[in-house]
Amino acid sequence: MANKFKKRRDKILNKYLKEKEAFLIIGEKNLGGKPFKINSNILYLTGIKEENNILLLFKGKGGKKKEILIIQNKNPDREKWEGIRLGKEKAKEISGIDKVEYLKNRDNVIAGVLNKMETVYINYKNESTLSKKNNKRKSFIRDIKYNFPHLDVKNSTEIMKKLRTVKDDSEVKLIKKAIEITKEALYYTWENIEPGMREYEVKAMINYQIKKRGAKIAFNTIVAGGPNGVILHYPDGDRKLKKNDLLLFDVGARWKGYSADISRTVPVSGKFSKSQKEIYEIVLKTNKQSIKNVEVGKTLKDIANEAKEILKKGLKSLDLIDKDEELKKYYYHSIGHHLGLDTHDLSFKSEQLKERAVITIEPGLYIKEKDVGIRIEDDVLVDENEVVNLSENIAKETDEIESIMNK
Ligand SMILES: [Mn+2]
Structure with a gap:
């Protein structure tokens, strides 16, 4: 049985991304006092319920499709307080993504990809919402815009809506x-x-x-x-x-x-x-x-x-x-x-x-x-x-x- 999360990612890769285009989803806790709930886009595309994960889909030269999942570092000390973290093997198994990296390598992994891209889709609405409240996701997106000024930054939400309003x-x-x-x-x-x-x-x-x-x-x-x-x-x-x-x-x-x-x-x-x-x-x-x-x-x-x-x-x-x-x-x-x-x-x-x-x-x-x-x-x-x-x-x-x- 083909992994259903992979099928969903394939739709993005096949239908919406051109050569040298990347699609980046940043998961985070739902802020604003709501009960803890995982970013539903990450869950939809990977099946993984951990917070702060990052999914990167892109088409390299010649349109070659690639996927990278960045997950929380294993950390025995923190795990004593917060519970067991998934780790690479489990994350691969659930998501069907072969290349899984830890958050500690985030900046290198992302730079390695985005330096070769022309466009990136990210989950944010526009410049004004970006400057409003501060949180990890927003500051990360600001960093991307600052560090990769050559990129055309587009909103990923439209693509996610198109996928998610049609239920499998x-x-x-x-x-x-x-x-x-x-x-x-x-x-x-x-x-x-x-x-x-x-x-x-x-x-x-x-x-x-x-x-x-x-x-x-x-x-x-x-x-x-x-x-x-x-x-x-x-x-x-x-x-x-x-x-x-x-x-x-x-x-x-x-x-x-x-x-x-x-x-x-x-x-x-x-x-x-x-x-x-x-x-x-x-x-x-x-x-x-x-x-x-x-x-x-x-x-x-x-x-x-x-x-x-x-x-x-x-x-x-x-x-x-x-x-x-x-x-x-x-x-x-x-x-x-x-x-x-x-x-x-x-x-x-x-x-x-x-x-x-x-x-x-x-x-x-x-x-x-x-x-x-x-x-x-x-x-x-x-x-x-x-x-x-x-x-x-x-x-x-x-x-x-x-x-x-x-x-
Ligand atoms: Mn209702």
């Missing part, structure tokens, strides 16, 4: 597994919710169910009861759940790097009230129709506009709005995003969907006066000639949810 089979399989674990965690939690519990208890319960299954938490789980459901990124809460509350979950397991992203809204009592159900059905209808509306060639914006029409109609039928413009009072986010190694995966917002894209569809309604916040989110594969709802097995009909909760 192994990626879809991992997303499916992440969805399956998310489903099991949701169902366990629904069966065990009781009025009087605090939001944080429910959150701990669902996160534990995910971790228990060997997965990671893809993003900060949202568990928002009653009036808190209208806050889109509701942070950790301690509301004591009331019998008549709706409870909104936005949750995803991460399996081998790949994220699920699922939202469901359930009644704490195990039974939707009549008025909750009326609003729920509008969101559900929008969710289902929007999934049907997904197709190759459309943009997420097209799908969002179609969704808005359904939401408006529904709200009018319940006399919650009179005019179209009033929709934004009750619905104030986009319809979805690409999903993959990042929960909000690399993508072009305005680009037409391609075959094998995986996106979320997540309409909602947030009616403050009624203490009602509802979002129903599924993960969808845009496959050849059809749309596959990867999370179709996670209950979203009101009677299905009620029967799970009353088990």
